[in-house]
Amino acid sequence: MPRNQHPHPSEVTPESIYMDRRSFIKRASVAGIGGSLIAGGVWARQKNAPRVEGTFDDDLTPWETVTGYNNFYEFGTGKGDPKKNAQDFRTDPWAIEVTGEVSEERVFSFDELVDGLDIEERIYRMRCVEGWSMVVPWNGFMLKDLIERLGPTEDANYVEFTTLMDRRQMPGQNSPVLPWPYVEALRMDEAMHPLTILVTGVYGKKLPPQNGAPIRLIVPWKYGFKGAKSIVKIRFTKRQPRTTWNEAIPREYGFYANVNPEVDHPRWSQATERRLGEFFRRDTLMYNGYEEVASLYDGMDLQRYF
Amino acid sequence: MATLPPSVGRRSRNWIPGAKGVLWIGLLAPVFILGDRIFLFGRLTGGDFVDDPVELIQHWTGNTALILLLVGLASTPLRRLMGWHWTIRFRRLVGLFAFFYGTLHVVSWFVFDHQLALNPIIEDVLERNWILVGMLSWLLLIPLALTSTSGWIRRLGGKKWNRLHQLVYPVAALGVLHFLWQTKLLERDPVLYSATLVLLLGVRWLVRKK
Secondary structure, X not given: OHHHOOXXXXXXXXXXXXXXHHHHHHHHHHOOOHHHOOOOOHHHHHHHOOOOOOOOOOOOOOHHHHOOOOOOHHHOOOOOHHHHHOOOOOOOOOEEEEEEOEOOXXXXXXXXXXXXXXXXXXXXXEEOOOXXXXXXXXXXXXXXXXXXXXXXXXXXXXXEEEEOOOOOOOHHHHOOOOOOOOEEEEEHHHHOOOOOEEEEEEOOEEOXXXXXXXXXXXXXXXXXXXXXXXXXXXXXXXXXXXXXXXXXXXXXXXXXXXXXXXXXXXXXXXXXXEEOOOOOOEEOOHHHHOHHHXXXXXXXXXXXXX | OXXXXXXXXXXXXXXXXXXXXXXHHHHHHHHHHHHHHXXXXXXXXXXXXXOXXXXXXXXXXXXXXXXXXXXXXXXXXXXXXXXXXXXXXXXXXXXXXXXXXXXXXXXXXXXXXXXXXXXXXXXXXXXXXXXXXXXXXXXXXXXXXXXXXXXXXXXXXXXXXXXXXXXXXHHHHHHHHHHHHHOOOOOHHHHHHHHHHHHHHHHHHHHHHO
């Protein structure tokens, strides 16, 4: 499987080293040499090349930040709220309903659903629509492998993901900040793209609840909010599903939500981003640097379908 | 026994210089806490791991500036409603520190978001309403800070000076609007600050009308 070969979790440098490195980045940035950071591709590096030492680009974001700085409004709107409020979240047992345009509608347990799927590590950039980014070593499997196993019908043009609705465990759902439950969706070709993964772990460990345990979506060329967390339902549909942020503020959040430095959020520029821990902003890359997905959108007006 | 200090009467204001010293420390505390959290990783004052230092700097300084503006604006209602006339003695210091934190806020944005590049700064200000109102708020605060001295009060005369310093109302309103506008959804703090501002201005209006 050369195409998707990734380092074994044990090869990932321990967080503490990244922590040190990060404080070095901080100081380097303060000293003014941070502005010359080179933009490059995590994916490309993972595929073809050994780590280029001496460049600061795309170092892993430390575990503490990955698991302590989260947008997961089901557990509160503050970045630290999910970690604080999700610690007792129960992910076992966990059931996932597969429904809609699919050969067999049924409910799977988490173990049944992921059984036999090839869990690999993927180091991806994560670009939030708010203008910050991280680099995260996820552990997961290609969504396409699961979809092929589930067997959607001819009419399945979209696949929709629904997050658990449970006001007792998810205090944020008691407040009407968003229309609950959280729903996200992809066009079928986006879902079948080999970059699109369902994630069950991070940093070689079980996915913590604040990151969307036990299973979440990651689509690295889209803004982070497309990555539905704590998924309890996968539905295949003929028509484009309604999605939560798009429904809440359609002017600001589109269905596609592809990372695009040319299309500004109505209230802020998307041309640059701040990598968490760094002081200066860096340029945002088209499709978050995952240019291989560009052909999915050939001929589409990206200003309109943002 | 004759060397005892004169007894402190009810209307004595001897405690004010001491209180001002304490206030200075209090008003500088946010800078020290911020510095500790960023450079010493919270060793002195605690606090969580800082994931995004720039976000912390900008939120912390902007937030402190807004709180101090509201505190400064509380003086008049407190005097009118409670008769706490001593609050006026501290208002200038509070206002100057609001300007100080507002300036740190704006400068941190100049430096970290734009690396002092003038054109992108101007572009951002003109294109984004929430940045524009924030910038206006800070710009309007500059003449107030400059004319805060007793010398300037004398030079302008009380009436003129008072009129000029009514700019603090648009300053506070624009500042709170800037905060309100910047969040992804309606969040608690900006709503709380807006309500406080409305209350503080409302009390002025009600009490004056009596």
